[in-house]
Each structure stands twice: as C-alpha cells, then as structure tokens.
Amino acid sequence: MSYKNWLREHGVKHKKIVEKLLTQDLTQEKIIEYFDFENMKEKESDFCPLYAQNKKCHDMKELNCYLCSCPNFRFSDAGIQSIENKIQYSFCSIDSKDGRQGVYGEKIHQDCSRCQVPHTKEYVHKHFDLEWNKIMQICEIQK
Template structure:
C-alpha cells in the first residue's frame, strides 16, 4: 500500500471516530483525550494494528494517537528525487533531530520511529482540526513541490 492509499483509508477511520464523538456532544479537549493510546487501545481496536499487539509506535509514556502520522512528514508515491541509484519517497519538513532517512533496497524513506513530536498532547492541541485529512494535506507532494 502506498502512502496516498494509507492516508485516505486512515482519514476515513479517523473521521468515523470523530463523528461518533461529536454526535455525543464531545468537545475538543475530550476528543483529544479520547485519542490517548490506552483509551484507543481499549475502545478502537481496529484503528491501529499495534493496539492488538499492546505495542506503541513510539516509546513514550503519554502517547496521543490523534495525529497518527505527522503533519511534518512529506511524501510522494512517485518519488521525490533520485539520490545516487536510489529513489527518495519521503522526508521530514522540519528535519527533526530524532528522525532519520532509512534505506530499504533502492528506496529511501523517512524513519520517524524515534521522533515523538506529533504525539504530545500540546502539539495535538496546537495543530488540532476536526478533519485529520486537512491537517495532513501538506504532506502529499505534487509535481509543483518536487
């Protein structure tokens, strides 16, 4: 599955949960709190494959899953640029000191596994929008941005 497909599928799952919470009269603070890892693992098992394994994507005590994927992540399923004989498909727009470029065969992808930026409650509050896809929109690079 490419990045574009994953983002589209995930946006639908995210919207379904947010719509459910809004129908219950839940506000911003409660929505953000609902997306805490421990709560999501119990109530939204299908949201993330790691929930069933009791595993977090990042090693942090208070992991918030509202911004599953990061607004600073940039990607193109077609490739961004050629570096020597490899194709780069993604990068971090803020060049996080905790991120890295991973080489997987002929592909270069951003490795965000050691970066916790989007999973802190304060970051989620700062970038909050009920529409997760809107927050993630800058991530998809088109031909004009390469």
C-alpha cells in the same frame, strides 16, 4: 500500500471516530483525550494494527494517537528525487533531530520511529482540526 492510499484509508477511520465523538457533544479537549493510546487500544482496536500487540509506535509514556501521522511528513509515491541510484519517497519537513532517512534496498523513506513530536497533547492542540484530512493535506508532494 502506497502512502496516498494509507492516508485516504486512515482519514476515513479517523473521521468515523470523530463523528461518533461529536454525537456525544465532547469538547475538543475530550476528543483529544479520547485518542490517548490506552483508551484507543481498548475502545477502537481496529484503528491501529499495533493495538492488538499492545505495542506503541513511539516509545513514550503518554502517546496521543489523534494525528497518527505527522503534518511534517512529506511524501510522493512517485518518488521525490534520486540519490546515489536510490529513490527517495519521503522526508521530514522540519528535519527533526530524532528522525532519519532509512535505506531499504533501492528506496529511501523517512524513519520517524524515534520522533515524538506529533504524539503529545500539546502538539495536537496546536494543530487540531476536526478534519484530520485538512491537517494532513500538506503531506503529499504534488509534482
């Protein structure tokens, strides 16, 4: 699945959950709390394939799934640049010290698995918008 397709499909799932929570008159704080990994695993099992395995995407005690992708992630499904006969498709815009570029055959993708930046409540509060797609719209590089 392309990055763009994943972003679109995930945005639909995210919006459906947020709309449900808004009908319950939840505050911003309560919406963010709802997206706690343990709660989401129990109540929104289709949101992430890792929930069925009781596995977190990042090794951290309190994982918040509201952003489930990072506003600092940049991608182009067409490729960004060529590096030593390989094509780079994604990178971190803040060059997180915990991120790295993974080489997979002739493709280079950002590996964010060791980065916890977007999964803390503090970060979610700072970047919060009820429209997840608004937060993430900066990720796709337009050529």
